[in-house]
Amino acid sequence: MTDLRIAAVGDIHLGEDARGHYRKRLEGIEERADVLMLAGDLTRHGTLAEGRLVADEFRDLPLPVVAVLGNHDYHSNLQDEIAGELRDAGVIVLDDDGVVVQCGETKLGVVGGKGFGGGFAGKCASEFGEPEIKDFVRHTRLIAEAWQVALKEVQADHRVVLSHYSPVKETLEGEPLEIYPFLGSYLLAEAVDTAGADLILHGHAHKGSEKGMTPGGIRVRNVALPVIGRAYVVYCLAMNGEHEG
Ligand SMILES: [Fe+2]
Ligand SMILES: [Fe+2]
Numbered sequence: 001m002t003d004l005r006i007a008a009v010g011d012i013h014l015g016e017d018a019r020g021h022y023r024k025r026l027e028g029i030e031e032r033a034d035v036l037m038l039a040g041d042l043t044r045h046g047t048l049a050e051g052r053l054v055a056d057e058f059r060d061l062p063l064p065v066v067a068v069l070g071n072h073d074y075h076s077n078l079q080d081e082i083a084g085e086l087r088d089a090g091v092i093v094l095d096d097d098g099v100v101v102q103c104g105e106t107k108l109g110v111v112g113g114k115g116f117g118g119g120f121a122g123k124c125a126s127e128f129g130e131p132e133i134k135d136f137v138r139h140t141r142l143i144a145e146a147w148q149v150a151l152k153e154v155q156a157d158h159r160v161v162l163s164h165y166s167p168v169k170e171t172l173e174g175e176p177l178e179i180y181p182f183l184g185s186y187l188l189a190e191a192v193d194t195a196g197a198d199l200i201l202h203g204h205a206h207k208g209s210e211k212g213m214t215p216g217g218i219r220v221r222n223v224a225l226p227v228i229g230r231a232y233v234v235y236c237l238a239m240n241g242e243h244e245g
Helices: 019-023 048-057 080-090 131-153 177-182 186-195
Strands: 004-009 033-039 063-069 098-105 106-113 158-163 199-202 209-211 218-222 233-238 239-242
Touching: 004 063, 004 106, 004 199, 019 048, 033 199, 048 080, 063 158, 063 177, 080 131, 106 131, 131 158, 131 186
Parallel strands: 004 033, 033 063, 106 158, 158 199, 199 218
Antiparallel strands: 004 233, 098 106, 209 218, 233 239
């Protein structure tokens, strides 16, 4: 087993005017990273044309690419078609499930999906009252339960969770407090803390902060493009802990 270099970015929001631009910024990525993770909001409005453009930007890269979709990618109700375009381009798209990626000698388990909101412990919605509120919170709870199951099933040297929504509020710092419940949910962190993982990556909070931690001590990183300010950031998972490059 060797150290593993994980490149990550979210919220690239590619529109139809962006053809070829992102691809250029990925040149030589295989020298700097073993795997690339995309944390959702890959499109602006979730149109099929935008989905195809994103697929072309990441098509057949010389390293494994794992992605989840974000809320923008759901906007036109074409999320399945967009995921299909990405898969045809060789991208692994997670939908509340897991995959094991072989990176050299190292097996990397990646579990995740879009995630959802609801808020954070003490300041959150609960499954109480109107059916619409119950549905909202139940959606997040079912996602969290699926991740917990997938994390327990995955057999790997490292386990990383890839999400669009945030599991903690630390990485939202900079966003208005009023919108925290729409940016993530503590239920996601609770599930990952229960099952265990080495790192959680998310996006969605464009004005948030890069670094946080779950109550159980798992590192959380907000890799939204406006937060990291570059084409991708690389995290290194060492067998004795994480360091960042
Ligand atoms: Fe976004
Ligand atoms: Fe988003």
